């Protein structure tokens with residue numbers, strides 16, 4: 001097939017431009033990226049060969065080789081891994097499949113300024129192969145897919161197009177040759193043909209790679225000087241130790257080595273927040289090395305987000321994103337689990353059913369939660385970052401994982417009326433509880449502001465009782481499962497009756513309430529009849545101090561927000577009628593009562609009752625059953641006052 005020229009996809013072109021104009025100050029990392037890709041390709045080939053006898057690939061000496069030519073100023077990174085077919089080359093190298101990277105580019109474009117905001121953001125995205133263009137002005141990739149006879153050569157200078165041609169004599173695997181830009185140490189562009197430099201970079205970033213990274217021994221200047229004419233040509237040198245970090249003892253491994261492994265498996269360019277090690281002995285032996293990232297990926301809430309950690313069996317890579325090992329609410333955790341007693345052929349389906357795996361899953365989840373707990377007390381700032389990035393996901397665990405519910409509540413934080421800026425833990429909330437307060441109070445809503453202005457808060461504000469302000473959609477759902485913390489129930493301030501205050505106060509309020517009850521009995525019954533389509537009861541409120549009325553739900557009824565949520569998920573649930581509460585101390589309500597006593601049949605009175613109900617709905621941010629009618633009634637009233 002002749003040479004074909006293709007254009008890069010738009011996003012790919014943008015990314016390349018950023019690479020060429022070098023957004024990373026540290027250009028050495030291009031080698032880490034290429035080695036990382038090669039390592040993945042070798043993992044894939046070993047697994048394919050294991051599963052497919054007929055593949056016919058040579059897997060006897062899988063490795064990565066670095067080949068530098070100082071005269072030609074080229075560096076080649078070669079592997080004899082799985083390689084790519086011609087179609088794969090076009091698809092994988094010419095476009096950006098990673099949705100996180102695509103989303104990031106969009107964000108960058110929207111921000112308008114290509115350079116400035118990039119610095120902070122860019123560190124979060126691995127850009128893999130394209131980083132070659134930081135150090136090279138032309139890149140050639142020669143590859144042959146294992147099991148195929150023809151290979152593919154891809155060449156580009158990173159500018160808008162690339163060429164692809166089919167070749168007959170490509171070795172299996174992938175070789176990437178960089179035509180290096182001139183050295184420019186001021187711009188931290190080093191001489192990447194120098195064996196010393198290559199050795200240093202591999203040691204720093206890729207030491208743990210489980211495949212040998214070899215460098216051909218070039219005749220060095222020192223050897224020439226020594227006049228070692230008769231010296232044996234030295235064999236290739238292996239640059240990395242290849243030791244699996246999770247199998248080495250803790251004091252042998254530096255924190256930065258763990259971090260490099262994290263970057264290798266997560267494609268993240270920033271250090272993780274926390275490193276977790278676990279060594280399980282006994283009948284089912286395994287080692288785990290887990291990481292909590294420092295930031296949430298863009299697609300964490302996108303359906304189909306690839307969750308889970310890598311699974312190894314006896315040091316052999318088996319699969320990425322092994323969801324059987326991590327609950328969905330810990331899907332941000334990255335890492336490696338290496339099990340001793342599984343078959344190399346284990347499938348995802350088998351893993352889901354395996355009892356040992358289920359035990360491992362439970363143990364890992366507990367370990368992550370206890371790490372977060374320790375982090376909270378030992379490094380509050382780190383915990384604050386954790387919560388900001390992952391709190392919303394973690395709370396999903398309150399729905400399904402009843403076994404760990406207490407642990408999850410224990411490491412959760414909530415916005416609170418106690419402090420405008422700092423969220424609170426539940427333990428602190430409980431410590432601050434007023435005398436006689438039995439429950440943990442909360443209100444759910446769209447935003448902090450909407451909740452704070454809700455009439456339901458009035459009595460709590462008046463008494464200085466702390467209320468948790470829950471604004472995440474998931475909050476609507478987990479609070480509904482009636483959890484407890486430290487033996488205290490969670491109570492919505494918008495549900496059921498409230499009886500706040502000391503015993504004495506309650507008694508006093510009780511007597512007064514009986515009196516009011518008598519006074520308002522007629523109005524309440526009449527209004528309940530008028531509004532029967534919308535509410536199941538009209539009663540006097542003990543939660544209002546300023547507003548005339550509010551709407552509340554029965555303690556165990558579904559709230560409107562939860563109803564909407566279910567509906568959005570396609571679940572039809574019955575629509576429970578709610579309760580209208582009136583503030584007997586409000587002039588509007590007392591006037592209504594007088595009006596009712598004077599002439600219960602007055603048409604104006606019925607309209608007023610209707611308006612009051614609508615106002616209560618609006619105050620909590622709800623929707624009116626008939627907005628047009630509300631506007632008409634309201635306009636008529638206003639007309640009289642202007």
Ligand SMILES: Nc1ncnc2c1ncn2[C@@H]1O[C@H](COP(=O)(O)OP(=O)(O)OP(=O)(O)O)[C@@H](O)[C@H]1O
Nearest residue numbers: 037038041083084092098126127128129130174267
């Ligand atoms: N040496 C290689 N051998 C085989 N396939 C490769 C090799 N290098 C890259 N690929 C293929 O090209 C794809 C794109 O590589 P690239 O480095 O651009 O991104 P990535 O590694 O998938 O992800 P990230 O952008 O997060 O680094 C890889 O996922 C892989 O399928």
